[in-house]
Amino acid sequence: MSNKDEILEKKVNDSKKVINEAFDRFPLENLAITWTGGKDSTLTLWIIRQVCQERGIKVPKCMTIDEGDPFPEIEKFLKEWSTKWNIDLEICRNEDVLKAANYKLGATVKVKDLNERNQAEIKRIGYEEDEFPFEAESYVGNHLMKTVVLNQFIERNNIKAIFQGLRWDEQPARRKDEYFNFREGGELTPAHTRICPILHFTERDVWDTIFKYNIPFCELYKQGYRSLGAKTTSKKLSDIPAWEQDLEHTGERDGRRQDKEKAMEKLRKLGYM
Amino acid sequence: MPDIISPGTKRGIPGNIEMPLAIERLPNGNTLIADAGDEAGFGSEIIEIDMVGNIVWSYNEGLRFAHSGRRLKNGNTLITDTTNNRLLEVTPDKRIVLNSDEWGNGTGKLSDGSHLHYPNEAFELEDGTFLVTDRNNDRCIQVDREGNVLWSFDKEVQHPHNANPLQNGNILISDSDGNRILEINRNKEIVWSYGDGNIETLWWPRSAIRLENGNTMITDSKNHRIIEVSPEGEIVWKFQTEHIDKFYITHATKDDTFLIACTDGHHQVIEVDRAGNIVWLFRNYRRPFPIYSRLTNGFFKEIDEDGLPKHWILATRLSEGGGKLIWDKENKPRPCPGLEFDRSGALFLQQAIKVKAGEVYKVAAEIKTIDVKGSAAVHIDFFDAYGGSLYHVITEMPSGTLFTGTNDWTLDSFEAKVPDRSTYAELRLFLNDKGKVFIRNLMFHKV
Numbered sequence: 001m002s003n004k005d006e007i008l009e010k011k012v013n014d015s016k017k018v019i020n021e022a023f024d025r026f027p028l029e030n031l032a033i034t035w036t037g038g039k040d041s042t043l044t045l046w047i048i049r050q051v052c053q054e055r056g057i058k059v060p061k062c063m064t065i066d067e068g069d070p071f072p073e074i075e076k077f078l079k080e081w082s083t084k085w086n087i088d089l090e091i092c093r094n095e096d097v098l099k100a101a102n103y104k105l106g107a108t109v110k111v112k113d114l115n116e117r118n119q120a121e122i123k124r125i126g127y128e129e130d131e132f133p134f135e136a137e138s139y140v141g142n143h144l145m146k147t148v149v150l151n152q153f154i155e156r157n158n159i160k161a162i163f164q165g166l167r168w169d170e171q172p173a174r175r176k177d178e179y180f181n182f183r184e185g186g187e188l189t190p191a192h193t194r195i196c197p198i199l200h201f202t203e204r205d206v207w208d209t210i211f212k213y214n215i216p217f218c219e220l221y222k223q224g225y226r227s228l229g230a231k232t233t234s235k236k237l238s239d240i241p242a243w244e245q246d247l248e249h250t251g252e253r254d255g256r257r258q259d260k261e262k263a264m265e266k267l268r269k270l271g272y273m
Numbered sequence: 274m275p276d277i278i279s280p281g282t283k284r285g286i287p288g289n290i291e292m293p294l295a296i297e298r299l300p301n302g303n304t305l306i307a308d309a310g311d312e313a314g315f316g317s318e319i320i321e322i323d324m325v326g327n328i329v330w331s332y333n334e335g336l337r338f339a340h341s342g343r344r345l346k347n348g349n350t351l352i353t354d355t356t357n358n359r360l361l362e363v364t365p366d367k368r369i370v371l372n373s374d375e376w377g378n379g380t381g382k383l384s385d386g387s388h389l390h391y392p393n394e395a396f397e398l399e400d401g402t403f404l405v406t407d408r409n410n411d412r413c414i415q416v417d418r419e420g421n422v423l424w425s426f427d428k429e430v431q432h433p434h435n436a437n438p439l440q441n442g443n444i445l446i447s448d449s450d451g452n453r454i455l456e457i458n459r460n461k462e463i464v465w466s467y468g469d470g471n472i473e474t475l476w477w478p479r480s481a482i483r484l485e486n487g488n489t490m491i492t493d494s495k496n497h498r499i500i501e502v503s504p505e506g507e508i509v510w511k512f513q514t515e516h517i518d519k520f521y522i523t524h525a526t527k528d529d530t531f532l533i534a535c536t537d538g539h540h541q542v543i544e545v546d547r548a549g550n551i552v553w554l555f556r557n558y559r560r561p562f563p564i565y566s567r568l569t570n571g572f573f574k575e576i577d578e579d580g581l582p583k584h585w586i587l588a589t590r591l592s593e594g595g596g597k598l599i600w601d602k603e604n605k606p607r608p609c610p611g612l613e614f615d616r617s618g619a620l621f622l623q624q625a626i627k628v629k630a631g632e633v634y635k636v637a638a639e640i641k642t643i644d645v646k647g648s649a650a651v652h653i654d655f656f657d658a659y660g661g662s663l664y665h666v667i668t669e670m671p672s673g674t675l676f677t678g679t680n681d682w683t684l685d686s687f688e689a690k691v692p693d694r695s696t697y698a699e700l701r702l703f704l705n706d707k708g709k710v711f712i713r714n715l716m717f718h719k720v
Contacts, residue, residue: 124718125635125637125716125718126567126568126571126716126717126718127714127716128571128572128574129572129606129714137684138684139637139639139684139686139714139716147720183633183720184631184632184633186719187719189719189720262677263647263648263675263677263705264648264668264675266647266648266705266706267619267647267648267666267667267668267675267705268666268667268668269450270591270618270619270666270667270705
């Protein structure tokens, strides 16, 4: 077995340890998995499924968020593999916001047309305008369509801990993330723990593991997408498959790392503070 | 109505020590302190206090970010008025008897045609001339009272601090950007040095003094420690505090104790003995700015009488002058604020908000930049109950995207966990170096 194989196996085993610890700490019915259909959450789900088979238990409930701007390819992928893997998948959306936007991207949503809960959320995060555009670039739209939907899913299903496919190398701010991350509850936010079993995988590791174990992935990556989110905000950086791109020297989300490091160095040198 | 946890004190109250940068125990037992002032550029002053903390003398007229005040043999006080790029000598009754602005027929120019640029230290030499550390000209010079440059050391050092004369006639100088301490002789030869350029050894050393025992006491500012180094380069003693203190200068007293300026770490001057005990302390700090219970005016709808967004502070602490708050008047539905800067350093638009350790916050804002040479970003600095930042350097603070160059409006958001011991946060837009940055729709909420 090659050195690379051994390293990948160890990485998968380290993830399994985290997942086993999660199953030891939380009852199955209080656990859930976020599954976007992207490569990272699919890998996470695949490893969790392995652990479930080893333990002889069923896979926790999965949830995916429909932001109102999905790729048909992702929808198809989720449908196909939730059936093949026998996954209990709940597709969650903020119907109230979608209705107020008339189900149209770019539409203007009036805050007063929303229900009490959504209005309270808008107030809580400090949004001060009377309307907002229904699009992924809008923070308030994003908050209502993603964060609120996740929080409501957690509340509705009495979830205590939820798996996510985040990785340390995605962005510098993630570097200090821990495998178990407790979120204190507060106004409109349920207390819960976020579990990230594949934090230690690099983007390259993810692809290597996918090919080593023949794990399914959405066809969009073959078209050149590196990272998948809402349809209008996900951009192809290249037409060659994601795994054939220069992953080590270009960013998953932007391509200007060099500039950033120079700017950081300059900042570090500042005298006071 | 904004919910204010702590209103902040009036700006520029005499004796409110925000950022002590130079200290000296006088022969009469009093202590002379140069206070650079608060982060908005107010409150710079030189004060003399007695052993029980009474302010017995002070001078503040026109000072901007003054770095040093030294008592002369004639009883006057020599001041480096740093951001004003000048040297002042003032009498006990506060008359200015020397102002370097008057040199060169009122141009402020020295005999070599140059102008002081961000001077941070000046000592009187035996012959009555001055040894001046002229930071942004990367040199230390000897000048007479008429501005004639008699000697200059302008090689080897980058952004030097605190050049001071030794008894043997040599000069000890902190090469801050070079992370070294140099002892140079009158022939400009390096006869002793400490530091190999690595930040583990010395990181932005800010002062060094030669002790009677022949060792050198170095203020290793960004490593947050004071170290005593033997002539052979061994560390034989050190002092550190538990929190992240910003030590900027050390002064040896006749009693074998050390006065240390703890700048904006905890805004105080401490006296430490050889056992590491704090045997005397002067702290007279009241925060000049309010702390809010939550982000207030994050959409910049309200404007105050100075034309600044209400409840926001334009902080110029890291700037070397210049820079201003600007408005994008074309922005819809209303103008939004921004920062414009034209030199090295940084400017901040900031607000302090109460937080609790362990909480996680999310910050979101839309940012636009124009020709930013360094970088611009939203970041958070967390502070302990004494007003000391919990971070060593700006790059450790939780931050959003660092924007460089020109970018159209971009939504940026990030999360930050409140570290142990923090009691409030400062949420800031910053701009490093030349360019413009604008901000709108800023939100800060618990997740």
